[in-house]
Amino acid sequence: MHEIKDRFRGFLPVVIDIETAGFNSKTDALLEIAASILRMDENGELYIHETVEFLVKPFEGANLEKSALEFTGIDPFAPDRNDMNEQEMLGQLFSKVRKELKSVECKRAILVGHNASFDHGFLNAAITRCEIKRNPFHPFSSFDTASLAGLAFGQTVLAKACEVAGIEFSNAEAHSAKYDTEKTAELFCEIVNRWKQMGGWALADPNMEESMASFM
Secondary structure, eight states, X not given: OOOHHHHTTTEEEEEEEEEESSSOTTTBOEEEEEEEEEEEOTTSOEEEEEEEEEEBOXXXXXXXXXXXXXXXXXXXXXXXXXXXXXXXXXXXXXXXXXHHHHHHTOSEEEEEETTHHHHHHHHHHHHHHTTOOOOSEEEXXXXXXXXXXXXXXXXXXXXXXXXXXXXXXXXXXXXXHHHHHHHHHHHHHHHHHHHHHTTOOOTTSXXXXXXXXXXX
16 A cells, blocks of 8 residues: 655645735745645645635735736735735644644645745744744745756646646636646646656555665
8 A cells, every 4th residue: 555654755845825915935925825735645645635725914024016016916905805914824734744744744834835945934934923933834845847848748847847748728817826726736636646657656565675775
């Protein structure tokens, strides 16, 4: 039986997308974040188990770039915006991730993102601002679907990679954290699952480590 804890050496991939008010993780506001938690079926294939989304209040003194807000269409001061501060958001997100880690017996989460360094940078900056000591995510390692899609499909733009992979993508719905997270998660699952179907994941073979050791 295949288990996700064995696929990525004990790490649980959690797909993250963050919408912001600029490109500087230290000065610009984090406005939306979504996370897709992945699971593995009995055949060893990944699928989206659950997606959670949070609307986030700009932290005190945060910079809000007008061009970034126009691009995403987010109004951080909309009266009907049901948002929360970064501390509350991280508490709820990390509680959800830790519960899943325990359920599937993984030791730590690893961030999956499209151009992952961007999302990882904003997540880590929020963690630093909130002085959170127990971070369930690996602090610097990640899986980048832009690189993986470039290898698998010859495309690095999310919409183009999804098109080649046969994943439906709507440009009208893009640039919301939830939509982009789920499309990134679908893309990551498609790449990992295709690799397995092509015979690329032989870790279930007990002779694999011995065979690999012979090349080292």
